[in-house]
Amino acid sequence: MRVAITGAGAVGRSIARELIDNGHQVLLIDKSPSAIRPERVAHAEWLLADSCELSSLEEAELDKCDVVIAATGDDKANLVTSLLAKTEFGVPRTVARVNHPNNEWLFTEAWGVDVNVSTPRIMSALVEEAVSVGDLVRLFTFRQGNANLVEMTLPPESPYVGTPSGLVPLPDNCSLVTILRDGQVYTPTGDQPLEAGDELLFVCPTEIEEELEALLSPRDRRS
Numbered sequence: 001m002r003v004a005i006t007g008a009g010a011v012g013r014s015i016a017r018e019l020i021d022n023g024h025q026v027l028l029i030d031k032s033p034s035a036i037r038p039e040r041v042a043h044a045e046w047l048l049a050d051s052c053e054l055s056s057l058e059e060a061e062l063d064k065c066d067v068v069i070a071a072t073g074d075d076k077a078n079l080v081t082s083l084l085a086k087t088e089f090g091v092p093r094t095v096a097r098v099n100h101p102n103n104e105w106l107f108t109e110a111w112g113v114d115v116n117v118s119t120p121r122i123m124s125a126l127v128e129e130a131v132s133v134g135d136l137v138r139l140f141t142f143r144q145g146n147a148n149l150v151e152m153t154l155p156p157e158s159p160y161v162g163t164p165s166g167l168v169p170l171p172d173n174c175s176l177v178t179i180l181r182d183g184q185v186y187t188p189t190g191d192q193p194l195e196a197g198d199e200l201l202f203v204c205p206t207e208i209e210e211e212l213e214a215l216l217s218p219r220d221r222r223s
Contacts, residue, residue, distance in 0.1 A: 001025070004065045006051035006081050007072030008035040011097065015069060016041045029060055030072075051081040054088060062089040070096040075103045079111045086112030115142075134158070134217035136209055139201075147205050155217050156196040166190025171211050174204035 001024045005012045008030035016026045020043050030036060031050040038046045049056035051070070062068060068085040070078035078096045085091040098104050098118040107116035134155035138148050154161065160168050165176055165188045179186040180199035186192065194200070204212060 001066045002064060003027070003067045003069060004029060004060055004062060004085075005069045005071055006030070006077070007070070007097075008032075008037075008046070009071075009073065011073075012069075012071040013041050015071060016044050020044060027060060027065075029056070052077055052084070054084060057081075057084055057089060062091060065089070065091050067091070067093045067095065070094070072097070073099055075099050075106075079106060079113070082107075083112035086114075133197075136213040136217075138209070142203075147203050148209070150202050150204060150209060150212070152200050152202075152213065152216055154194055154196055154198045154200060158194075158196070158216050159218065160194055160216060161196050162193050164191045164193055168194070169215070170202075171204070171208045171215070174202055174208055174212060177201050177203055 003019055003024055004027045005016055006029045008028045012028060012030070016028055019026050020041070025045075026041070026043075027045040027047060028041060029047045029049055029051050031048070033048060036046055036048050038044070047060055049059060051057060051072070062085055065085075068081065068091045070081040072078055072081075075098065078098075082094045082096045085094050093114050094112055095115045095117060096107050096113045098107055098116050101118060104116065104118050107113045133153045134157075135152065137151045139151055140149040142148065165179070168176070170176065176188050178201040179188055179192070179194070180201070181195060181197070200216070202212065
């Protein structure tokens, strides 16, 4: 897979190394001459260019990329890059970094963004996930599918402790995808009983999150 990453700072370089280690072809793009340091990611291609300029993206041959990751520290640049990648070059998948939480609402398909990555939101979700038992925590939003990846640590008082996962009457359009237990990852088989303390990962639309939470962890939420 060919991936273009705009922004060759610490974030962009880290992503590039990870992708290269996984066998992908990576192009790093940055408009700052001081950022072009090929020795930092030796197996990547490097290009000195402004990703907000159409001519620069043509030089980068973005039409041959499977994914574009806009990872600069400038939200405006990340939005423009994503929009050009999607509308002018037909890149199948765009991922954009959100630097300032107040700008997150802009990072949608209307601006060519398939997936936005907001560091403050991710950190907040991870904190909630670590301390919350019986509360549904949204970890990730799949923009194109109008669905979310959500997590719940099953509380001891849940009526479904000991119930085979396949017999839990989940809401329509909701799927249990993974059970995390004692440091192990389990694929739900349908006959596997749920245990108190299980971390359950679901994919479901936003509108049924409250229903799912009430089903697995019923309690008086007015207090």
